Amino acid sequence: MFFTDTHSHIYSEEFTADIAQVVQRAKQSGVEKIFLPVTEYESVAAMLELYQTDTQMFVPMVGLYPGSVKDDMAEQLRKLEPLLMDERIKGIGEIGLDFYWTKDNKAQQIQAFETQMKWSKHHNDMPVSVHCRKAFDEVFECFKHLSFSSYKGVFHCFSGDVQQAYKLIELGFLLGIGGVVTFKNAHLQEVVRQIDIKHLVLETDAPYLAPAPFRGSRNEPSYIPYIAAKIAEIKDISVQQVTVQTTENALNLLQ
Secondary structure (H helix, E strand, C coil): CCEEECCECCCCHHHCCCHHHHHHHHHHCCEEEEEECCCCHHHHHHHHHHHHHCCCCEEEEECCCHHHCCCCHHHHHHHHHHHHHCCCCCEEEEEEEECCCCCCCHHHHHHHHHHHHHHHHHCCCCCEEEEEECCHHHHHHHHHHHCCCCCCEEECCCCCCHHHHHHHHHHCEEEEECHHHHCCCCCHHHHHHHCCHHHEEECCCECCCCCCCCCCCCCCHHHHHHHHHHHHHHHCCCHHHHHHHHHHHHHHCCC
């Protein structure tokens, strides 16, 4: 029985000073698998350097994050796509749409997202990690436009309602549940209560969104058990059930 963190950025500079200790704490907490999505091409080297320190623990991913969609988008995508041929790369992410701060580059974000979703299909349904913030309507429009019958991946840091959750599950997605579920009055708790555990995976999004009682501090994979414990409490099941099922869900993405 072990935990899987399906979304962590511990290759980033926030962890440079103590990455060995961060990984050790993760292992001591029962975390044995950590997915490593990137946000742009420039992050790839650091991510792969960390991967090489423990090729059994880490799952490398590459993608262009919506917040990184800028004037060099075409160049970023040109550099990232060939990396999908590298046998070390197991997923595409972090990709998606984010209109929380601005919609000025909406067309470019949509183009980048749809392009990368097509990559998934061109590479044997390689799993995707989708970021969606203030953009659910647009994401569903993209799926209509792409018109694939199903998808494979995780809706990272899921922030939608129960109806949106069911729509994503019908499309084949898992829902990434992180530290937000431990926050007081989080509406995510109602989603978790109603959605079967077979559709959920655990994540930290380290260094962001640390769960209670660490809220406001740097997040790290060793905090995954706090997320699992909250899900177990909400669903009135054992932590072991949460651990086993969410890890099985995550590992199925790699099949």
